[in-house]
Every structure is written in C-alpha cells, then in structure tokens.
Amino acid sequence: MSKLPFQLGIHPINWVGEDVKEHGDDTTCAQILDDIQRLGLTGTEMGRKYPTDPATLREELSKRNINLISQWKSVLFSDLAYRQAELDDYRRHAEFLQSMGSKVISTAEVGGSLHFDPRRTPHEKEVLRLSDAQWHVLAEGLNQAGAIAKEYGLKLTYHHHGGTVVEQPEEIDRLMELTDPSLVYLLFDTGHAYYGGADPLEVLRKHYDRIAYIHLKDIRPDVLDQARAEQSDFVGCIRRGVFTVPGDGCIDFAPILQELISRGYDGWAMLEGEQDPALHNPYEYAKRSLSYMESLYQHV
Numbered sequence: 001m002s003k004l005p006f007q008l009g010i011h012p013i014n015w016v017g018e019d020v021k022e023h024g025d026d027t028t029c030a031q032i033l034d035d036i037q038r039l040g041l042t043g044t045e046m047g048r049k050y051p052t053d054p055a056t057l058r059e060e061l062s063k064r065n066i067n068l069i070s071q072w073k074s075v076l077f078s079d080l081a082y083r084q085a086e087l088d089d090y091r092r093h094a095e096f097l098q099s100m101g102s103k104v105i106s107t108a109e110v111g112g113s114l115h116f117d118p119r120r121t122p123h124e125k126e127v128l129r130l131s132d133a134q135w136h137v138l139a140e141g142l143n144q145a146g147a148i149a150k151e152y153g154l155k156l157t158y159h160h161h162g163g164t165v166v167e168q169p170e171e172i173d174r175l176m177e178l179t180d181p182s183l184v185y186l187l188f189d190t191g192h193a194y195y196g197g198a199d200p201l202e203v204l205r206k207h208y209d210r211i212a213y214i215h216l217k218d219i220r221p222d223v224l225d226q227a228r229a230e231q232s233d234f235v236g237c238i239r240r241g242v243f244t245v246p247g248d249g250c251i252d253f254a255p256i257l258q259e260l261i262s263r264g265y266d267g268w269a270m271l272e273g274e275q276d277p278a279l280h281n282p283y284e285y286a287k288r289s290l291s292y293m294e295s296l297y298q299h300v
Contacts, residue, residue, distance in 0.1 A: 003294045005261055009043025009069055010036055010271040011215070014245070014282040016049050017274070018072070019115065020238050024277040029060065035283045037064040039290065043268055045106065046071035054099050068100040069268045070157070070213065076118070077141025078111035078134040078165070090145045098152040104213045104268070105149050106187055107156050109138055112165040115235050125233070130165050138165075139178035146183030157187035157213040162195040163234025169198035176207055186210040190251055191217025191243050191272065195224070201255050208259070214269035216293075218249030238274060245273040245285045247292030254296050261300055 015032045017023030029049045036044055044066055051057045061068060073093045076082040090105075097105060110116035112128035120128075130138065146156040158179075160172045172193075176186065188211045193200040204211070220242055227237045246253050260269075271289055273280065 004257075004297055006265050007043060007268045008041060008271065008290075008293075009045075009067075009268055010039065010041050010286055011045050011274075012047030012049065013045075014271070014273045014275075014286060015277055016047055017238070017276075018048060019235050019274075020276075023238075023275075024282075027277065033060060033064050033066060035286075036066055038283065039286055041066075041271075043067050043069045043270070045069055045270060054096065058100065068097075068102050069270070070102055070104045070106045071097060072106045072108070072159070074110045074116055075107060075141065075145065076109070076111050077145070078109055078130055078138040079119075080137055083141055083144075086141065087144055087148065091148050094149050094152040094154055097154060102154065104155050104157045104185075104187070106159050106213065107142070107145065108159040108161045109142075109165060111138070113163055114233055115163055127163060127165060127167070135174060135178060139175070139184075142175075143180045143183050146180065146185075150183065155185045155212045156183065157185045159187040159189060159215075160192055160196065161189070162192050162237070167192070167196040169193075169196065169203065171196075172198070172203060172207065176210055181210060184210075185212035187213045187215065189215040189217060189272075190246070190253070190256065191215070191219055191249075191274075194219045194251055195237075195242070200251060201259065204256060204259055208263055211265075212267060214260075214265075214267065215272050216246050216253070216269050217272040217274065218244045218246050218251050218253075220244055220248075221250045239276075241275050241279070243272070243274040244280070245271055245289035247289050248273075248285065253293065254299075257293065257296050258300050261297075 149156040160166045190200040193203045223242045
C-alpha cells in the first residue's frame with residue numbers, strides 16, 4: 001500500500017497500450033490486476049483488456065480489493081452536428097461509472113485531433129486548432145456533459161492531452177476560463193503538461209482549485225527532442241518511448257508532491273508510463289516509481 005497522503009492507483013496503460021495497440025496486446029486482464037494487487041495499489045482506470053460487463057468487472061476487481069476510479073471518454077463537442085449523440089453517449093458512460101462506484105470521468109475533446117477525430121483522413125499531418133466559435137461550442141458541450149456527470153454523482157475531469165486541441169498551456173487556460181467551474185474540472189497530467197510545452201508545476205499551481213483527478217507521468221526529454229526534430233506525431237512519440245513513469249524521466253516531482261501535500265490534495269492520482277511493456281517491465285517500473293515517490297514524501 002502506498003505511503004503517500006493522497007490516494008494512489010495505477011493505469012493499465014502501463015501494461016497495454018491504448019493508442020499504440022501492439023504494446024502489450026497479448027497481456028491479459030488477470031496479469032494486469034494481479035500485478036496491481038502485488039504493488040499494493042487499490043485503484044485503476046478502465047483498460048481495453050478489462051471485461052466490459054459490469055458484474056464480471058466488479059467481481060475481478062473486488063476479489064483483489066481494487067476500485068475502478070475512472071474511464072476515458074472521448075467527446076466531439078466542438079462540432080454542433082455531433083452534440084446530441086455525444087451527450088447521449090456521455091450519459092451511458094456516466095451510468096456505467098456510477099454503477100462501478102467511480103467519482104470522476106476522464107474526458108477529452110477529439111475534434112481536430114490528428115489521431116482521434118473520426119472526421120480526419122489518414123493523409124493529414126497536423127492537429128486542427130479550434131476557431132473562437134468552436135471554442136465556445138466546445139465549452140457549452142462540456143458544461144452540458146458536466147451537468148450530466150453531476151446527476152450521477154460524478155465530476156467531469158477534463159484531460160488536457162497531447163495531439164489534441166487542448167494540449168498547450170494557453171489552451172488549458174482558455175478551457176478553464178470558458179467552462180463552468182461547478183461542472184467542468186481538470187484532470188492534471190504531468191507528462192501531457194510537459195509534452196504540450198507547459199511547466200507541470202505551473203499548471204498545478206495555476207489551476208489547483210479546478211483539479212479533481214491526477215495522472216503522474218514522466219518524460220524522456222532526449223526522445224521528445226529527437227521526435228520533434230523529425231516531426232513525429234503524437235502516436236509516433238509514444239512508439240519511440242517519450243513517456244515513462246515518475247522518477248525515470250526529467251520532471252522534478254519533489255515540488256509537485258510538495259504542492260499537493262501543502263494544499264491537502266486527497267483525491268486519486270494514477271501512476272502512468274505508457275511505454276512498450278516488452279522493453280519496460282510494467283511491474284518493475286511501477287515498483288521503482290513507487291519507491292521514488294515515497295522517498296520524495298519522506299523528505300517533504
């Protein structure tokens with residue numbers, strides 16, 4: 001069990017890639033959950049290897065004393081033509097998470113994204129940034145989805161994310177400015193903050209009052225620099241190994257941990273690596289990362 005003062009879990013993306021499907025594709029649900037149990041952690045997010053039937057999933061988690069904290073939800077709110085279908089789908093997502101005892105919905109806009117927007121074609125090369133009108137349409141849709149989440153006792157936590165239209169620090173700022181603080185919260189991700197050009201500590205300090213959920217992820221800066229020099233896209237960066245677990249990259253987690261502790265953060269945080277498990281054993285990397293985080297805590 002983690003000795004940290006907030007609730008620490010781990011994302012199954014350490015074992016099985018979500019955006020790079022070949023990463024860990026032969027790994028089973030049982031392998032992932034058994035490793036999480038061995039690590040002494042009690043929280044996870046939904047992963048593509050987990051059973052989708054709520055009763056089966058609940059059984060697999062409960063026998064290992066693991067809770068389902070959240071599940072990623074892509075949305076396409078920046079295009080009004082998709083609004084109602086997206087909200088209906090969001091309600092179904094909220095119903096599922098409520099049935100699992102979850103409290104937050106990891107939510108990200110895919111409009112304009114090179115990889116995730118269903119309207120994009122394979123030959124395109126760049127993220128299409130939003131117009132002013134699209135920003136306001138997106139914010140309105142997120143507020144409506146946040147109200148749905150609230151109906152189910154959940155919080156919409158917006159995941160700023162590499163390769164999307166809410167990636168850079170000024171885009172995070174704008175999203176927070178345009179959305180209702182009582183309906184739209186922030187999923188603070190250290191790795192994606194750095195990837196998007198922000199100082200993770202600055203994002204944390206600036207938007208702490210909106211943060212309801214956290215992903216702790218590190219960056220290999222040499223890999224990122226080389227990938228950028230070769231104009232690699234977001235998924236290409238993952239394949240190269242740009243992300244790793246805290247303590248294995250360049251982000252200084254000591255002041256981040258200090259900030260969370262001093263402000264009394266008591267929500268959930270997920271350890272994330274999102275790298276090829278054949279090259280970077282998920283259990284061993286997570287174990288070392290836990291030791292790293294706990295050693296920082298001892299010196300706070």
